[in-house]
Amino acid sequence: MGTFNESSEYHVVYEHHPCTHERVDQEKKEPIELIPDVQPKIIMSMLDPKGPNVPPGIVRVGDQVTLEAQCGDHDISKWCVEWPEGVSYAQDSKAHANMVVRHPGRQRLDVTFLFPYLPDFEPSKGGHVLDAATPPPAKLFVGVEYHADETPRLRIHGDINTRLDRTVTEFTSDVAFWTGIQNCTNALSFDTYQSFMSYLFDGENTQPAASGFEQHRFPAKRDTYRGLLTRRALPFTDTDAYRILKAATEAFVMVNCGVLRHDPAFDRGCDDSWLERRGIPVPGTxxxxIYKDHYMQRVNGISALPYLAIIRSKLPDVRLRSFPNSPGADMYDEENYAIMQQKLRDPCLLELLWSYWHEEGMTTQTVKAVERRFQNVRSVETPDPLANLEMDPLRPLATLMFGHCQDEQHRLTVVVRNYEYDHQYGLRLQGKAVQDIRPADSRSKFIEAFHNLLRLCAAFYRQDDDTTVKADAFPVLNALKEVHLILSQASSNGFGDLPSTARIEMLMEQWLLARPEFREYLPTRIMVAYPEAWMDRVDAMKKLQGWTDTSVLHFHNLGVFGEQILLSIRWGAWSPIFEPVQAFNWARFWRPQIQGYTHAYRAATGVDLTAEPGDAKLDAMMPSVLLQKRLALQERAA
Structure with a gap:
């Protein structure tokens, strides 16, 4: 509103948005009103109501509210809003804002509306000449009042728990290879072997229940057995039963000792469950x-294990063969000297350490003692513990026993095995038959390196179980590299099939001992729950002969667990690895086997590989020496 004191022509204009109508009057002292059509308004609404019990319009401390500024029907681009402190602008509009109610009681919120100068006001329309600078916007202050109630206190019932999780790792492709190793070695167990023998001898229509890939391998083993049976012969009469046993055992080992042989050794349900229990991420397939496409590597046009791919790259001039040489072919002839593709892609996953520990457990010695008595040969021990045992319970096995006795000249001798134990692992048997051993190449550092790895794994597990500590896998990785290097140095032995030959022979011995006739022949303890049927026969013989009183079960666990651990180290490409994630996964994946091995080693030798601090001298001592010391203590105590 304005008043004019002199009579003249006046143009009265409101120069800011929104536009108003211009008033002209020539009379003197007449009031003039210019009323902008603004209609400012602030609308408050609940962003997240606290529930149906909160009446509309009631605001409580902690509530989130939305604020909307309205200015009639005017275009928002012609005006803007200044919100007070504590109010945040919404991202989608200048006229919207969000606010959290902080204080109780009656509150007032002051909002400033800003109306810009109208740029289309020009002197040609009767206005006056403006300065070059744009005038500041017009301001309109609008207040909104509201009342905020106190937030009601809520009573919390029940327990409030906090949890710390173990260190998270990531999946690596070598987990698939370790799974294949575990499945293959489990498929070579005595129970699976006994099921296969029953499948052959009791009728092929009674195929036993087996899980996963093993169910589909029975026909492959049957066909392999039939092929071997025509090529295996013995120069003795009335030994067909033993010849069948020998061919069937060889077929069983041939089919089951590789990951990709016949039906691949993977069972998704069991494999995923194992990874979940170990705390390793489970892949979505x-x-x-993963094993074929990501873990295996291409070298010279073929797939090979990463470790063997490195070896193959060192021999680019050596040809590859798809099939073995014909019988009698000269391997040193240029046409016959080549690398088998199957060996690069799917090597036989067997370790001689399995045979070593079963021999230390007196499995072979038990069969030897029974064979001497079967042939009416008195033991050098006086008196002979078996002299007064009648052989009549073994009469149904006479043909098998006779064939096994006569075939001794075609089996590995204890001296040959002992030399190979020393060549592969620096391990030696103790006894009269192997006293004067003179090895040319011995792995003297293996025992120390392997036991150091087991000790580092024990320390790693203590860290891994402590959820306040991030476990360090670098020491485990370095120890894996050391053991892998030692094992690879022994991979050029003269007879590469010696582990499979020793396995075949010892499986046959276990099958003979597991026959019901031996239960009647030897004074076994029926109420002891041995996991495999041949074990109580060995412990009964050890009791009769006065051998070590440590159960063969511990030696069996040393053989089974040790084989799986060493296979994952021998055939893994550990040398070029510098990131600890693979060693981290390796330690977690093989934790049951590693802890089972250390427990069985303490039970057999008395040396605890998990104790801190460790005894380096005891760790590097041969197990056979420790076993002899324990046997001497046992004899003195008796």
Whole structure:
């Protein structure tokens, strides 16, 4: 509103948005009103109501509210809003804002509306000449009042728990290879072997229930057995039963000792469950395509294990063969000297350490003692513990026993095995038959390096179980590299099939001992729950002969667990690895086997590989020496 004191022509204009109508009057002292059509308004609404019990319009401390500024029907681009402190602008509009109610009681919120100068006001329309600078916007202050109630206190019932999780790792493709190793070695167990023998001898229509890939391998083993049976012969009469046993055992080992042989050794359900229990991420697909497409490496046009791919790259001039040489072919002839593709892609996963520990457990010695008595040969021990045992319970096995006795000249001798134990692992048997051993190449550092790895794994598990500590896998990785280097140095032995030959012979011995006739022949303890049927026969013989009173079960666990651990180290490409994630996964994946091995080693030798601090001298001592010391203590105590 304005008043004019002199009579003249006046143009009265409101120069800011929104536009108003211009008033002209020539009379003197007449009031003039210019009323902008603004209609400012602030609308408050609940962003997240606290529930149906909160009446509309009631605001409580902690509530989130939305604020909307309205200015009639005017375009928002012609005006803007200044919100007070504590109010945040919404991202989608200048006229919207969000606010959290902080204080109780009656509150007032002051909002400033800003109306810009109208740029289309020009002197040609009767206005006056403006300065070059744009005038500041017009301001309109609008207040909104509201009342905020106190937030009601809520009573919390029940327990409030906090949890610390173990260190998270990531999946690596070598987990698929370790799974294949575990499945293959489990498929070579005595129970699976006994099921296969029953499948052959009791009728092929009674195929036993087996899980996963093993169910589909029975026909492959049957066909392999039939092929071997025509090529295996013995120069003795009436030994067909033993010849069948020998061919069937060889077929069983041939089919089951590789990951990709016949039906691949993967079972997604069991494999995923194992990874979940170990705290290793489970992939979204089966491990078989991961093993074939991601773990295996291409070298010279073929797939090979990463470790063997490195070896193959060192021999680019050596040819590859798809099939073995014909019988009698000269391997040193240029046409016959080549590398088998199957050996690069799917080597036989067997370790001689399995045979070593079963021999230390007196499995072979038990069969030897029974064979001497079967042939009416008195033991050098006086008196002979078996002299007064009648052989009549073994009469149904006479043909098998006779064939086994006569075939001794075609089996590995204890001296040959002992030399190979020393060549592979620096381990030696103790006894009269192997006293004067003179090895040319011995792995003297293996025992120390392997036991150091087991000690580092024990320390790693203590860290891994402590959820306040991030476990360090670098020491485990360095120890794996050391053991892998030692094992690879022994991979050029003269007879590469010696582990499979020793396995075949010892499986046959276990099968003979597991026959019901031996239960009647030897004074076994029926109420002891041995996991495999042949074990109580060995412990009964050890009791009769006065050998070590440590159960063969511990030696069996040393053989089974030790084989799986060493296979994952021998055939893994550990040398070029510098990131600890693979060693981290390796330690977690093989934790049951590693802890089972250390427990069985303490039970057999008395040396605890998990104790801190460790005794380096005891760790590097041969197990056979420790076993002899324990046997001497046992004899003195008796």
């Amino acid at each position: 089966s491990l078989l395509p």
